[in-house]
Amino acid sequence: MRRGGRHRIPGLRHVGTLAALTAFAFAALTTSGGTPTAPVRTAPAGPAAVPGRPGVGLCRIAPGAGIQMSEGMPTPVGYSRSTGEVRALNLMIDFPDAPGEGKALDRLAEFFPQTSEWFSTSSYGRLRYRPYSPIRTWLRMPLRFEEYGIERGAPYDPAYRKLVDDMITVADPDIDFSAYDLVNILVTPNAGPSALDTVLSVTFSGNAEAPVADGVPLANTSFVYSRQDDGSGTHAETGYRVLPHENGHVFGLPDLYTSEGGASVGHWDIMSEDWGVNNDLLAWHKWKLGWLDNEQITCASAPGSSIYTLTPLFRPGGRKMTYIPLTEDSGYAVEVRARGGNDEAVCDPGVLVYRVHGGIDTGEGPVTVMDSDQNSGGCTRRPNVHAELSDAPFQPGETFTDREHGVKVAVISGKQGEYRIRVTRA
Structure with a gap:
């Protein structure tokens, strides 16, 4: 496939004059200009190492052997970088048996600028998404949707490989794929079943064996199909959130939901629940992505008791997480969650305790939130929020205890946005 020359709009080869001007107007709103070079994929996506704060290295768990997508650090080479400027190519596609509903730009507007704003808020401005x-109309695929046989299956199975190959063929005359860090395929919503029946949206990430376009593998590509609309009337404000979830995978984050839904993490991370009202990422994920500095993490690895002060996760600056290692690949993370920023649905602010497992794969429960008030029914009735875990945080005067490992986390106080905790290790 031929490469284009240098263009003011990244990756744009040749389109009609009006389309080119429109594309440039859109790009001007989202970037400072210039011509990006091909993305460099020779470094891990998140922090490559965790030197700096004394002892914090003891809290870094290594990626599990044979794990497809691990909570360990650093994130392996091959995923998109998660700090600095990241260029996302968006292509809207339709099919002969499912022509695009309305304008392709209307489909794009379901996700932007909300997705960019979500990442800016969550990363404290460290990720400029x-x-x-460049192509402002529907890209028509040559086959009917049903002929591709798309299911939510293994990465780049024959059905998806055929779809991606066709998409590259159709788009390649106008797009230089090497100018982008990740690709979003926004499928017309009338192709395939409703998300209430089957969620087809999927991401292929860190896959060096992906189809190649313009000399680079499309190793970090997200597909979004039908709308996640349950009829509650919230879709216009919250429907975009499927894309930050899917893009979380291109940065190396695993699914936190299990076969039971969001039962192990609930609404405390968008990689667990991306339906309904807004929510943020766990502090562990923000550290993994390089959005929290080592100086904002404390490592409770020594025996005895120590007191730590934590500030709410949504606020920039301050200490954000205390980690208590248990084994080489697991431990407890402790953070403060309160309503603000992306944490719109927090109904019971307090100290969240959860266990992280580097040796458990995506979708199999790598993170488990500790519920401070089991079988309470929760404190929220917001749509698509796992109610039971909504009041999981511990409050002043409450203690989390793991007798098996000899660990206690006591919440001493919570005043003026700062919480003091005491960690005791036998």
Whole structure:
């Protein structure tokens, strides 16, 4: 496939004059200009190492052997970088048996600028997510949707490989794929079943064996199909959140939901629940992505008791997480969650305690939130929020205890946005 020359709009080869001007106007809103070079994929996506704060290295768990997508650090080479400017190519596609409903730009507007704003807020401005859509109309695939046999299956199975190959063929005359860090395929919502029946949205990430376009594998590509609309009337404000979830995978984050839904983490991370009202990422994920500095993490690895002060996760700056290692690949993370930023649905602010497992794969429960008030029914009735875990945080005067490992986390106080905790290790 031939490469284009240098263009003011990243990756744009040749389109009609009006389309080119429209694309440039959109790009001008999202980037400072210039011509990006091909993305460099020779470094891990998140922090490559955790030197700096004394002892914090003891809290870094290594990626599990044979794990497809691990909570360990550093994130392996091959995923998109998660700090600095990241260029996202957006292509809207339809099919002969499912022509695009309305304008392709309307489909794009379901996700932007909300997705860029979500990442900016969650990363404290460290991820500058730049969406580009040089082709402003529906890209028609040559086969009927049903002929591709798309299911939510293994990465780049024959059905998806055929779809991606066709998408590359159709788009390649106008797009230089090497100019982008990740790709979003926004499928017309009338292709395939409703998300209430089957969620087809999927991401292929860190996959060096992906189809190649313009000399680079499309190793970090997210597909979004139908709308996650349950009829509660919230879709216009919250429907975009499927894309930050899927893009979380291109940065190396695993699924936290299990076969039981969001039962192990609930609404405390968008990699667990991406339906309904807004929510953020866990502090562990923000550290893994390089959005929290080592100086904002404390490591409770020594025996005895120590007191730590933590500030709410949504606020920039301050200490954000205390980690208590148990084994080489697991431990407890402790953080403060309160309503603010992306944490719209927090109904019971307090100290969240959860166990992280580096040796458990995506979708199999790598993170488990400790519920401070089991079988309470929770404190929220917001749509699509796992109610039972909504009041999971511990309050002043309450203690989490793991007798098996000899660990206690006592919440001493919570005043003026700062919480003091005492960690005791036998």
